[in-house]
Structures are given as structure tokens and as C-alpha cells.
Amino acid sequence: MLKVKDLNVYYGVIHALKGIDFNVPENKIVTLIGSNGAGKSSTLKAVAGLVKPKGKISFLGHNIVGKRAYKITKQGLALVPEGRHVFVNLSITENLRMGAFGKKYSELKPLYKKAFDMFPILKERANQKAGTLSGGEQQMLALARALMSEPSLLMLDEPSLGLAPKIVAEVFDIIKSLNRGGMTILLVEQNAGLALKIADYAYVLENGAITLEGDAKSVLNNEQVRKSYLGEI
Amino acid sequence: MKKNTIFTISAIVVLFLFLLYASHNFSAYNIRILNNVAIFLILAASYNLINGVTGQFSLEPNGFAAIGAYTAAILTLTPAQKSAMFIITPMVPWLQSVHMAFLPALIVAGLVTAFVGFILGFPVFRVRGDYLAIVTLGFGLTIRVVSNNTISITNGALGLKGIGNYTTLWWSWGWAVLAMIVIMRLINSEYGRAMKAVRDDEDAAIAMGINTFRVKMTAFVTSAFFEGVAGGLLAHLITTISPTLFTFFFTFNLLIIIVIGGLGSMTGTAIATVLVIWGSELLRFVEQPMHIFSLTIPGIPGMRMVIFAILLIIIMIFARDGLMGQKEFSWDSFFKFFKKNKKLAK
Numbered sequence: 001m002l003k004v005k006d007l008n009v010y011y012g013v014i015h016a017l018k019g020i021d022f023n024v025p026e027n028k029i030v031t032l033i034g035s036n037g038a039g040k041s042s043t044l045k046a047v048a049g050l051v052k053p054k055g056k057i058s059f060l061g062h063n064i065v066g067k068r069a070y071k072i073t074k075q076g077l078a079l080v081p082e083g084r085h086v087f088v089n090l091s092i093t094e095n096l097r098m099g100a101f102g103k104k105y106s107e108l109k110p111l112y113k114k115a116f117d118m119f120p121i122l123k124e125r126a127n128q129k130a131g132t133l134s135g136g137e138q139q140m141l142a143l144a145r146a147l148m149s150e151p152s153l154l155m156l157d158e159p160s161l162g163l164a165p166k167i168v169a170e171v172f173d174i175i176k177s178l179n180r181g182g183m184t185i186l187l188v189e190q191n192a193g194l195a196l197k198i199a200d201y202a203y204v205l206e207n208g209a210i211t212l213e214g215d216a217k218s219v220l221n222n223e224q225v226r227k228s229y230l231g232e233i
Numbered sequence: 234m235k236k237n238t239i240f241t242i243s244a245i246v247v248l249f250l251f252l253l254y255a256s257h258n259f260s261a262y263n264i265r266i267l268n269n270v271a272i273f274l275i276l277a278a279s280y281n282l283i284n285g286v287t288g289q290f291s292l293e294p295n296g297f298a299a300i301g302a303y304t305a306a307i308l309t310l311t312p313a314q315k316s317a318m319f320i321i322t323p324m325v326p327w328l329q330s331v332h333m334a335f336l337p338a339l340i341v342a343g344l345v346t347a348f349v350g351f352i353l354g355f356p357v358f359r360v361r362g363d364y365l366a367i368v369t370l371g372f373g374l375t376i377r378v379v380s381n382n383t384i385s386i387t388n389g390a391l392g393l394k395g396i397g398n399y400t401t402l403w404w405s406w407g408w409a410v411l412a413m414i415v416i417m418r419l420i421n422s423e424y425g426r427a428m429k430a431v432r433d434d435e436d437a438a439i440a441m442g443i444n445t446f447r448v449k450m451t452a453f454v455t456s457a458f459f460e461g462v463a464g465g466l467l468a469h470l471i472t473t474i475s476p477t478l479f480t481f482f483f484t485f486n487l488l489i490i491i492v493i494g495g496l497g498s499m500t501g502t503a504i505a506t507v508l509v510i511w512g513s514e515l516l517r518f519v520e521q522p523m524h525i526f527s528l529t530i531p532g533i534p535g536m537r538m539v540i541f542a543i544l545l546i547i548i549m550i551f552a553r554d555g556l557m558g559q560k561e562f563s564w565d566s567f568f569k570f571f572k573k574n575k576k577l578a579k
Contacts, residue, residue, distance in 0.1 A: 048440060073442030085437035087430045089497075089559060098430045101423070101443050149442060 001026045001184050002047070002153055007055035009042045009208075016042045018208040019055065024153065025201075029175070029185045031216065033192040033229060034205035040188040041082055043205070044155050047186075048072060048079040060152065074102065078151035082158045082188075084142045088131030092122050095130050095141055099148030115144040118174070136167035143174065154178070155186045160194065172198055192229035196220040204229075237564045245410055252402045264402060265470075266514050271405035272466050274506045275412045277490040278499055279459035282416050284488075285496035285559075286425065287452040288432025290362070291369035292484050293353075296376035297457050299479035300349055301342040301464025303380060303387055306396045306474055307331075308338035314395055321391070322384040335399040339408075339465045346461025347454045354450045361435070373484060380476040392475025393468075400470040408466060412459045417499055417561075419455060428452055432497070489545055494555050501557025513537050 002024040009017040017039045024030045032040050046053035049069035057065050064072050073079075078099075087095050096115055100108055116123035119140045125133065130141055139159060146154060156175065160168040168191070176198050179185055189195035196202055202219040204212040212219060219225055255267060280294050307315075311332055315324050323329070333341065357368050380387045387393070419425050427448045430438040438445050468474045486509070494505030519540065522532040548555065 050436065050439060068444070069439045070442045070444045073440070079440045081437055081440055085434045085440075087433035087437065089433050090426065090429055094426055094429075097423075098426060098438070098441050098443070101427060101441055145441070 001060060002186065003056075003058045004043075004047065005056040005058075007043065007046060007053050007057065009039070009046050009051055009053045011051075016208055017046065017053070020203075020205070020208070020210050022203050022210065022213070024184060024186050026184050027179070027182055028200040029179050029187060029198055030201045030203070031187040031189060031195040031199035032203050032205055033189055033195055033225075035190070035229070037207075038205040039208040040190075040205055041157055042208075044079060044157050044186070044188055048077065048155065050079075073149060076150070076152040077155065078146040078149050078153070079155045080142045080146045080157060080159065083161060084135070084138045086130040086133070086138050086141050086145070088129065090130060091127050092130055092133075092141060093126050095145050096122075096148050099145035101149075103149075111148050111150070115148060118147075119144050136163050136170070139163060139167070139171055140174075143171070147178075151183075153184045153186060155188075157188050158190060159187070160189060160191045168194065192225065193220075240564045248406070248410070252406055256402050266511060267402055268400055268405045268466075268470050270507055270510045271402075271409040272400075272463050272470065273487070273490065273510050274409045274503055275459050275463035275466070277487050277494070277502045277506050278412055278416050279456040279463075280487045281491040281494070281496065281499060281502045282419070282428075283449075283452045283456045285491055285498070285502075286420055286432065287428040287449055289358075289449055289452070290366045291357070291453075292366055292481070292488075293369040293373045294460050294487050295479040295481060295483040296373040297346050297350065297460035298464035298467065298483065299376050299380055299476070300346045301461030302468035302474050302479070303393070303464075304345045304461070305338045305342035305465025306393045306468040307386070308333040308341060309335055309397055309399070309469070310393065310395070318391075318394060319385070319388055321389070324388075325385050328386060335397070335404070335469065339462050342465035343458040343462040346464070347458040350454045350457025351450070354453050357453070358446055358449050370481070373479075373481060377476050377479055380479075387476070390476060392473055394473045396468055396472045396474070398469065398472050400466045405466050405470070408459075408462055412462075413499060413503070416455070416459075419451075420499065424448060424451060429497070489541060492545065492555055493548055495557035495559060496555065497559040498555070498557035498561055500562035501555055501560075504556055509541070513541070516540055 004020065004022050006019045006021065007017055008015070008019055020043065022030070032043060034040050042051065045051045047057055049064065049067055049072040053065060055065065056063065059072070059075060059077060062075065064075065087098060090098070093112070096112060097108065100111055121137055122141060122144060130138065133141060143159070159171050159175065163171065172194055175185060175187070187195055187199060196216045196219055199216040202214065202216045203210050204219065204225060212222065212225065255264065259267070276294060276298060283289050283291055307328055308331060312330055315329050353372060357365060360368060381390055420428070427438065427443050430441070430443060431445050431448055435445055490505045490509050491502055493509065494501035494503070516537045519536045520532050520534050523530045
């Protein structure tokens with residue numbers, strides 16, 4: 001579904017991504033793991049069009065390098081940004097509505113129903129401002145909002161960031177069940193253990209380059225990964 | 234028709250009945266204040282659209298109002314008036330001969346300003362935050378310098394005189410009501426929600442598939458159009474304009490109004506406009522010489538601005554969101570308020 005070849009990102013003189021290749025096949029969860037500053041978020045931003053990359057990105061057979069972010073989103077790619085980024089002064093319904101920006105009014109009703117069925121907590125607070133939600137609820141809202149555009153590829157940037165372990169487990173359950181429903185997911189996580197448990201395939205990023213890839217299970221059992229990311233000695 | 238629409242229409246009817254009464258019974262001084270309120274309402278509401286609703290802190294309304302004022306004034310002045318006025322450098326011939334009625338002149342003034350806003354939008358929206366404020370502030374200053382020096386168009390520092398006194402209560406309030414309706418409808422549309430989304434989190438808005446540049450541009454151009462029209466109305470109210478009228482303090486006044494009213498609230502802006510414009514007339518007495526018992530205080534011009542500055546400080550400390558915050562007046566909450574009070578009375 002998503003094929004990335006020789007992707008480079010520069011921030012001024014800093015070469016943040018040094019020509020990485022990866023694929024996201026349909027109906028799979030692919031995860032990018034790595035430490036701070038490895039280039040995980042830059043990768044997602046480059047794919048979503050939020051930073052201008054060099055290289056080849058093909059999404060559903062179309063080249064999307066150099067396209068503007070709002071056009072890439074319209075092709076069926078949704079990003080849940082790091083740190084949630086909900087619209088704090090808009091109500092939950094309005095937040096969801098922004099996720100479906102450009103959709104016709106008649107198309108919205110079934111989408112709302114789907115979102116509220118999946119996240120009942122949001123239904124209870126539909127008219128509350130998003131800024132009044134807790135961190136976990138905001139993460140749910142960010143997820144629900146991204147799903148409103150009915151994407152074919154969902155990209156999640158650090159969904160566990162700043163959440164209590166119990167909420168993290170809940171969020172990951174939802175991600176897993178979305179995948180079972182046929183959603184293709186590209187997951188970026190610092191919490192490597194959790195990500196590898198639900199993913200099908202994994203890439204390890206270090207200093208802007210991919211150093212290891214393979215089935216999530218084999219990566220999980222890799223000695224180097226266990227030492228560097230899972231804290232085992 | 235919805236119940237609330239009927240209420241809104243009847244409120245507008247009541248407003249115009251009041252204006253009808255005012256136009257016959259009020260003194261010229263009070264009518265002038267009412268006109269001022271309407272013009273500043275247009276300016277503040279459109280300024281709030283870009284500053285409060287879309288969250289793009291900009292400082293250009295003096296520039297836009299100047300463009301609108303000069304355009305409208307040049308169009309309504311007769312060729313004879315113009316040739317008499319341009320004594321140092323004669324006017325450019327094609328502007329010299331052009332002449333229009335008031336309404337088309339106002340609309341052209343709005344369109345010209347909107348076009349300038351459109352062109353300005355390209356460099357302006359390449360930057361965000363503080364830089365955007367600096368770029369737009371620069372534009373406001375540039376316009377003043379340009380109008381001072383393009384003598385064959387604006388008559389330079391001499392300004393334009395003898396502009397027809399066409400701005401009546403009907404013109405000013407008609408445009409004010411129109412501007413409020415257009416801006417409120419825009420805010421409550423899909424595009425308006427996108428504007429608020431851009432204000433809250435521009436990066437997330439981009440990730441949602443919103444073309445944020447287009448959203449910001451829509452707000453900016455709409456705001457420019459109405460500010461241009463308001464500039465035209467202002468020119469035909471005070472009948473003489475010169476570059477010194479459109480200094481940064483013009484923008485600063487509007488900024489006070491929208492901050493007091495609440496950034497992002499149009500009804501708050503309306504209340505604040507009345508308070509500030511009318512209030513600054515009421516406060517004229519503080520600039521008169523005063524005798525308190527045996528103490529004599531000489532009149533200090535500019536004392537009113539000191540009071541407004543103190544008011545602004547108080548608001549920033551105790552009510553940072555202004556009078557209305559981001560909320561709007563709505564009929565539902567209005568009636569709910571009265572019902573609650575009735576229950577309390579029982």
C-alpha cells in the first residue's frame with residue numbers, strides 16, 4: 001500500500017533521515033521503533049507531506065512526494081500527530097467534523113455513529129470542549145478524528161505518549177481491533193515492547209537510518225533490540 | 234423559519250426603528266457618535282475575524298482602511314473638485330476624470346482593498362506568529378508612507394478635502410448589519426470551523442486535510458473587503474482625509490476593542506465597540522479643566538487614552554478572555570438566563 005524508497009529529510013544543515021526504505025503492506029500493522037531523535041516522527045511527517053522530503057513515496061500506486069499535505073490526506077492517508085493536537089477550543093463533535101473536512105453533510109451521520117460506537121466516552125461529552133478532556137480521552141478523540149476521513153492508511157505517532165499504563169493498554173487494544181477490521185496501520189512508538197507485540201512487521205531506526213528489520217516477533221527476540229530498547233541486560 | 238431567525242430579524246427591525254427615531258430627534262453630535270459606532274463595528278468585527286477567529290495576530294487594519302478611504306473618496310469627488318485640490322502635482326488623468334455614486338464607490342473601495350489583501354496574503358501567510366504581526370505592521374506603516382508620497386494620486390500630506398458628507402445612519406448601520414451577518418454566517422460554516430481549527434492548532438489542521446492557506450486567505454480577504462468599505466464610510470463621514478488619520482493608533486484602538494470584547498466573539502466585539510466608542514465620548518469631561526473644592530486641575534488632552542490603557546490592564550489581569558471570551562450571544566442562552574432568574578425569584 002505504502003512504498004517508501006530512499007527517503008531523505010533535511011532540516012537546514014541537519015540530515016535527519018538518511019535514505020530509508022520501507023513498505024507497509026495492506027491490512028498489516030507496521031511499526032517503526034527507535035530512540036529519541038532517530039527520525040521516527042520525521043518519517044511520518046514526510047509521508048504526510050508536513051515536511052518536504054527527497055526520495056520516492058508511493059501510496060496506492062501514486063507518487064505523493066512534493067504534494068501538499070491536504071491533498072495527500074484526501075487520497076486516504078490519516079495522521080494522528082504526536083502529542084494528540086486536538087482542537088482544544090472546539091467541541092468534540094466539531095473536532096470530529098474537522099476530521100471529515102470536505103465531506104458532505106449527509107455523509108457525516110454514519111461516521112459520527114461509528115466513532116461514538118467505538119469510543120462511547122466521546123458520546124457522553126459530545127458538546128464539551130476538547131480542552132476539558134483528559135490525556136487519554138484526547139488520544140481517543142485524536143484517533144476518532146483521524147478515522148472520520150475514512151483513511152486507507154492510518155499513521156500513529158507515539159500514541160502512548162504521556163498516558164497511564166492502563167490507558168496505553170486500552171489505546172493499543174483499539175489499534176489492534178481497528179487492524180482486525182481491515183485497517184492498515186503505520187505505528188511509530190518509543191515503547192518498543194508494546195509496539196512489537198501488536199505489529200506484524202518492524203523496522204528499527206537509528207540516527208536516521210534503518211539498522212534492522214523483520215517480523216515483529218523476530219525483532220522482539222533480537223538480542224540487540226532487547227538490550228537497547230527493552231531494557232534487558 | 235427557525236424561531237431564532239425571527240428573533241434576530243426582529244432585533245434588526247428594532248435597531249432600525251431606533252435609528253429612524255434617532256435620525257429625527259438626536260443632535261448632530263449624537264448622530265455622529267452613532268455613525269462612528271457603526272463604522273468601528275465593521276472594522277472591529279472584520280479585524281476580529283482574522284485576529285480572534287482565525288488566530289492570525291496581524292496589525293494591518295489602518296492600511297486597509299486607508300486604501301478603502303482613499304479609493305472611495307477619489308471615486309466620489311467630482312473632476313472639478315479634484316483639479317482644484319491637486320495644486321502641487323496634478324492628478325493622474327484617468328483618476329481625474331473618473332466619478333461614481335456613493336454605493337458603487339464603496340463597493341469598488343471594498344474590492345480594491347480585498348484585492349490588495351489577496352496579494353498581501355501570499356507573503357504574509359508564509360510566516361506565523363510574531364513574524365506575521367511584524368510583516369502586517371510593516372504593511373500598515375508602508376501604506377502611510379506611500380499615501381504621503383504618491384502625490385499625483387492621494388494629494389500627499391495635504392489630503393483630500395470636500396468629500397461629500399454621504400454617510401448617514403442608514404448607510405453606516407446598513408453596512409454594519411450586513412458585515413455582521415456575513416461574518417457570523419462565515420464563522421458558523423464549515424470554513425468558519427476550519428478557521429477556529431487553524432487558530433487552535435495549525436499543524437493538526439493541516440494533517441486533517443484542511444488547506445490552511447486558503448482558509449487564512451478567505452478570512453483575510455473578507456476582513457480586507459469590509460475594512461475597505463468601512464474606510465470609505467469613514468471618509469464620507471469626516472469629509473476630509475489625510476495620511477495622518479491612518480496611523481498605528483487606528484489599529485491600536487481596534488485592538489483594544491476586540492480584546493475587551495473577547496478575541497473570537499463577534500457579539501462581544503459589538504458590545505465592546507459601543508463601550509469604547511461611546512465611552513470615549515462620555516469621558517471627554519476628564520480632559521476639561523476641573524475644580525474640585527479649592528483644587529484646580531488643568532485640562533490634560535489625552536487623559537481618555539490613559540483611562541483606556543488602565544482599563545485594558547485591568548481586563549488583562551482579571552478577565553483575560555474579555556467580556557465574552559470566545560462565546561457568542563445566542564437567543565437560547567438569553568432565554569435560559571431569564572428562566573433561571575424567574576425560578577430563583579419563586
